Amino acid sequence: MPIPDTAFHDVIIAGAGPVGLFLACELRLAGVSVLVLEQAEHPDTPLKALPFGLRGLSVPTVESLDRRDLLDDLKAHMARVETLVTAHWMQQKPSPGGHFAGIQFFRDQIDAARWAYRLPGPVGSIATDMASIEAVFARRAETLGVKIRRGCSFESFEESDASVIVHAGGEAFEGHWLVGCDGGRSAVRKASGIGFTGTDPEFTGYSAQVVLANPDALKPGRHYTPAGMYTFAAPGTIAMVNFDGGAFHRAEPSRDHIEAVLRKVSGVDISVIALEIAATWTDRAYQATAYRRGRVLLAGDSAHVHSPLGGQGLNLGLGDAMNLGWKLAATIRGDAPGDLLDTYASERQPIGAQILDWSRAQVALMRPSASSRALGAIIRDLVATGDGATYFAERVWGVGIRYDLGDRHLLVGRSAPDFELSDGSRTNELLRNGRGLLLDFRGRASLQAISDRWADRIAYVGVTTDESLGTDTVLVRPDGVIAWACEGQPSLDEIEQAAIRWFGQPESST
Numbered sequence: 001m002p003i004p005d006t007a008f009h010d011v012i013i014a015g016a017g018p019v020g021l022f023l024a025c026e027l028r029l030a031g032v033s034v035l036v037l038e039q040a041e042h043p044d045t046p047l048k049a050l051p052f053g054l055r056g057l058s059v060p061t062v063e064s065l066d067r068r069d070l071l072d073d074l075k076a077h078m079a080r081v082e083t084l085v086t087a088h089w090m091q092q093k094p095s096p097g098g099h100f101a102g103i104q105f106f107r108d109q110i111d112a113a114r115w116a117y118r119l120p121g122p123v124g125s126i127a128t129d130m131a132s133i134e135a136v137f138a139r140r141a142e143t144l145g146v147k148i149r150r151g152c153s154f155e156s157f158e159e160s161d162a163s164v165i166v167h168a169g170g171e172a173f174e175g176h177w178l179v180g181c182d183g184g185r186s187a188v189r190k191a192s193g194i195g196f197t198g199t200d201p202e203f204t205g206y207s208a209q210v211v212l213a214n215p216d217a218l219k220p221g222r223h224y225t226p227a228g229m230y231t232f233a234a235p236g237t238i239a240m241v242n243f244d245g246g247a248f249h250r251a252e253p254s255r256d257h258i259e260a261v262l263r264k265v266s267g268v269d270i271s272v273i274a275l276e277i278a279a280t281w282t283d284r285a286y287q288a289t290a291y292r293r294g295r296v297l298l299a300g301d302s303a304h305v306h307s308p309l310g311g312q313g314l315n316l317g318l319g320d321a322m323n324l325g326w327k328l329a330a331t332i333r334g335d336a337p338g339d340l341l342d343t344y345a346s347e348r349q350p351i352g353a354q355i356l357d358w359s360r361a362q363v364a365l366m367r368p369s370a371s372s373r374a375l376g377a378i379i380r381d382l383v384a385t386g387d388g389a390t391y392f393a394e395r396v397w398g399v400g401i402r403y404d405l406g407d408r409h410l411l412v413g414r415s416a417p418d419f420e421l422s423d424g425s426r427t428n429e430l431l432r433n434g435r436g437l438l439l440d441f442r443g444r445a446s447l448q449a450i451s452d453r454w455a456d457r458i459a460y461v462g463v464t465t466d467e468s469l470g471t472d473t474v475l476v477r478p479d480g481v482i483a484w485a486c487e488g489q490p491s492l493d494e495i496e497q498a499a500i501r502w503f504g505q506p507e508s509s510t
């Protein structure tokens, strides 16, 4: 099939879900051309809107959105979400901070001072919906010049030393790289031959909007029962978990089926008059055996799937995109150090594996067995302690995430604190152009001279701050991760080596 000239792009992304769109924005910000191929004709579906599209965004995600100036846009879309969440569990006193298998931990018991790598102050996670997040990302992507082809389903690809040819929607497109952001059943992953391994489901989960004959018979809220779990919000929003070994997943649930499962898990003689919407999901926990093969990379659900209980999958995928975007762009521009792209998998695969285990542990607590109930009672006691609440908040909010960058400094490998700087700016704002940062809290000319050699990739910021967490110099990667930090007088050679490690050779020598 002939390839039209206009079809060449640095990166072709399959899938315009949240991860594909966010990755496209990251790549464009870093100056490479991007084509996104999406199988669906239209972005909107009822499952992306409230109540089923509700998604909790963890602290690293909120920080990433702030670092790309997307938070205000998202909040503008969120008025309805706030109403819903405000009317729901966040209104409880004491204020819940989240949950583990439905066991809540409370904000007033969390001791955030133990997170010595974070600045003091409120820790923010927010709720949004899939429709809003995709709309905000799509608008930003289009503003940046990303091409999005909807109704164009990825079918196959061929790879050569220099490029990939992608067949999609009956056309062929050529690019340097192909990234599969096409969800849990990823056609890109399958076509690449990358393995997908993990644990099989124990249950089928259902999200359904129904009309009930006797809604008063069901108690609102979340309930664990001898047969599974259900949540109910009047008049007819239901989520439920039926421990059937995942047997019903991907089948089309009928009204009769939903009624039967609801009766089973709730133990209530409930009558479903009409079924308006229904979707199924499972606790299948699988991860790609590699995140890259040749010119093909995977991000988001195409690289990992797990139970949505605990709400981590979107956050995990957006973390992949933030990590991959600048590294792939630097590789395409030719200024990346040789192994930079490999660090995408070495940093993100362990984080993915931890999240899969976190979801498996919750399933173990939810099983309708006496032993799981007994274990749940112990976890409930632990969560009620200050140590327990702080531990669960650190895991659920994602504040403890750290990449092993081989440096023992407390901050290295972690998300950069949003330092308030003496010129009125903040770290997150300074990262919005997608470049790295050298923060020099003592404003030394020698450091500026070093940094200026990477002026196209690193911005030097010589300012003071009232609270620097004991650091004097901090090198921040474009994804907001601290690459190197030092207290006291830094060795200029060390700074130079750190800059070469993450940003490649300086301008003069490339």
Ligand SMILES: Cc1cc2nc3c(=O)[nH]c(=O)nc-3n(C[C@H](O)[C@H](O)[C@H](O)COP(=O)(O)OP(=O)(O)OC[C@H]3O[C@@H](n4cnc5c(N)ncnc54)[C@H](O)[C@@H]3O)c2cc1C
Binding pocket: 014, 015, 016, 017, 018, 019, 020, 037, 038, 039, 040, 052, 054, 055, 056, 057, 152, 153, 154, 155, 181, 182, 183, 184, 186, 187, 188, 207, 281, 299, 300, 301, 302, 308, 310, 311, 312, 313, 314, 315, 316, 317
């Ligand atoms: C009920 C439920 C609740 C959840 N709650 C949360 C939560 O609170 N917090 C959280 O972090 N996560 C949550 N998740 C998980 C989260 O929704 C997913 O992890 C996230 O949507 C993954 O994004 P993605 O872009 O990787 O994949 P997807 O959202 O699946 O997007 C993939 C895109 O690729 C497209 N596509 C598929 N095949 C092709 C093809 N062949 N060619 C081109 N395009 C293709 C699809 O149409 C789609 O647009 C929840 C999930 C469910 C089911």
